[in-house]
Amino acid sequence: AQSVAQPEDQVNVAEGNPLTVKCTYSVSGNPYLFWYVQYPNRGLQFLLKYITGDNLVKGSYGFEAEFNKSQTSFHLKKPSALVSDSALYFCAVRDPLWGGSARQLTFGSGTQLTVLP
Amino acid sequence: NAGVTQTPKFRVLKTGQSMTLLCAQDMNHEYMYWYRQDPGMGLRLIHYSVGEGTTAKGEVPDGYNVSRLKKQNFLLGLESAAPSQTSVYFCASSYLSRDFYDGEQYFGPGTRLTVT
Numbered sequence: 563a564q565s566v567a568q569p570e571d572q573v574n575v576a577e578g579n580p581l582t583v584k585c586t587y588s589v590s591g592n593p594y595l596f597w598y599v600q601y602p603n604r605g606l607q608f609l610l611k612y613i614t615g616d617n618l619v620k621g622s623y624g625f626e627a628e629f630n631k632s633q634t635s636f637h638l639k640k641p642s643a644l645v646s647d648s649a650l651y652f653c654a655v656r657d658p659l660w661g662g663s664a665r666q667l668t669f670g671s672g673t674q675l676t677v678l679p
Numbered sequence: 680n681a682g683v684t685q686t687p688k689f690r691v692l693k694t695g696q697s698m699t700l701l702c703a704q705d706m707n708h709e710y711m712y713w714y715r716q717d718p719g720m721g722l723r724l725i726h727y728s729v730g731e732g733t734t735a736k737g738e739v740p741d742g743y744n745v746s747r748l749k750k751q752n753f754l755l756g757l758e759s760a761a762p763s764q765t766s767v768y769f770c771a772s773s774y775l776s777r778d779f780y781d782g783e784q785y786f787g788p789g790t791r792l793t794v795t
Contacts, residue, residue: 571719596783603788603789604788604789605683605769605771605786605787605788605789606722606769606771606784606786607786608783608784608785611783652721652722666724666727666737666738667724667784669721669722669723670721671719671720671721672719672721
């Protein structure tokens with residue numbers, strides 16, 4: 563089985579400050595990890611993923627995420643937040659050894675990021 | 680290139696009524712998915728399809744049926760709507776499973792359904 567947790571429902575940060583959105587996961591084997599963003603009244607958009615290789619993954623819009631196997635975490639980061647980054651962020655996990663042909667992702671409950679001007 | 684589109688955007692049903700949600704994608708993706716999104720629960724997979732003519736159950740399939748008669752379309756049906764099916768429904772699609780593209784799903788804008 564696979565699961566993912568986003569411990570914070572809401573994160574507030576001032577514009578220009580660094581931001582972190584937290585995510586922890588649980589899988590049997592090596593995880594595939596993803597971040598998606600959802601703007602109001604829109605579908606989810608893919609931001610970045612970790613499959614293998616370098617633990618620091620860079621994605622769209624200046625976001626990056628660090629895979630930490632010992633802490634089973636995949637936190638989303640950005641060095642300098644913008645007001646336009648305000649959105650709902652979802653972490654997702656896939657255990658390649660589970661889920662059969664669906665390539666099923668398990669999503670976290672989401673974290674609302676608000677960047678204050 | 681429209682990506683993934685969903686019809687309708689909004690719908691209000693009375694308990695017991697039926698309806699069909701249409702999803703269309705123009706990216707020639709093999710995989711298609713239907714999710715529901717409820718506050719505080721993330722997205723949960725209802726049904727999915729790995730190719731034309733195939734469908735399978737996801738995490739929360741009860742009360743829903745699906746069909747994939749054409750590769751570009753994936754239909755979600757509610758035969759007898761219940762208030763518990765009030766939700767936002769998202770369709771998504773992705774490439775045939777290759778690790779490089781694994782997990783990159785493309786989402787439609789969603790359908791907000793209210794069942795009274």
